[in-house]
Amino acid sequence: MSRADTIHEPGAEALRLVSVTKRYGTGGSAVAALNGVSLTLAPATFTAIMGPSGSGKSTLLHCASGLDQPGEGQVFIGGVPLRYGSETEVTRFRRGRIGFIFQQFNLMPALTVRQNVALPSRLAGVRVDKRRCADVLTRVGLDHRRDHRPGELSGGEQQRVAVARALVSNPTLIFADEPTGALDTRAARDILALLEESVRVFGQTVVMVTHDPVAASYADSVLFLADGRIVGRLADPTAAVVAERMTQLGDEVAGRRAGRDS
Known part of the structure; x- marks a missing residue:
């Protein structure tokens, strides 16, 4: 049995994107950070997202998590469409469904560890579960x-x-956006082990953007992006195979860009 062989209800889905497009700029200067991306991820799986700089990795994560709104297409969380209304409505939808881990931590320096962990509940006007925080x-x-x-x-x-x-x-x-990018090797392993535990023990679904083939090797599968599109998938990845694929992908993208500029 591979690491991706997780038992769940037939037809269940944790995340689905349907023809998601996101453009920045207007008119002839508009750039498609995402260009018709569709994907489906099963519950209790660990997926890494990789690609060259400017491929749309972080944009994909932000659109899938509700931090940003696609220009076109639809996002479904657990089969429920993510609807974009007021910030309060989006926050209410995300609560209990979505957690987000940033590369630069985004902690409040004046608050204690316990207060930082409880902060999302306080901002949402929800009673802080002190026992849950402690656990x-x-x-x-x-x-x-x-x-x-x-x-x-x-x-x-x-x-x-x-x-x-x-x-x-x-x-x-x-969702985790380069969660080990600012860490040394030992600390990075600790974070990746926690994410693995979330999947294997607690049945959560993890989607992680990373540039590190070693980090990607902790995942069940890797999705490769280039120029705003999914261009490949690798199951049961190893660091060596991921690194080789990234080198190939970088060469392909550089060749296409050189052709457009010539």
């Missing part, structure tokens, strides 16, 4: 640091706080 901090190995502030923590510890913050609402989907 999540224990899970990420930071219960003993709960009263420290971000400036007193290492980079790896700060990212674990960010992971705890994403997990505290027990979301079905976790």
Whole structure:
């Protein structure tokens, strides 16, 4: 059985994108960051998103998670369409469904670890579940640091706080944008192990943008983007095979761009 062989209800889906397009700019200067992207991800799977710079990786993550609105197409979370109304309506939809982990942590420096983890609940006007916060901090190995502030923590510890913050609402989907990009090797392994645990033990679905073939090797599969389109998929990835595919993809993209510029 491969790592991607997860038991779930037939037809169940965690995430589906249908012909999602996102353009920046107007008129002749408009650039399609995403160009008709369609994909479906099953529950309890770990997917890495990779591609050359400017391929649309972060835009895909932002549109899929509700942080940005596609110009065209539709996003479904657990079979339910993501509807874009007011910021309050989108936040309400995302709560309990979606957690997001940023590369640069995005922690509030004046708040303690415990307060940072509880912040999304407070901003949403929801009663803070202190027991849940404590359980999540224990899970990420930071219960003993709960009263420290971000400036007193290492980079790896700060990212674990960010992971705890994403997990505290027990979301079905976790999006991570280069979550190990600012970390050393050991801290990166810790974060990737936490994401793996979210999938294998807790049945959550993880979608991670990364440039690192080693990080991608933790996933069940890798989706490759180029020029705003999905151009390949690799199941049960190894770091070596991912690195080789990325080199090939970079050469192909560079060749196309050189042809357009000539």
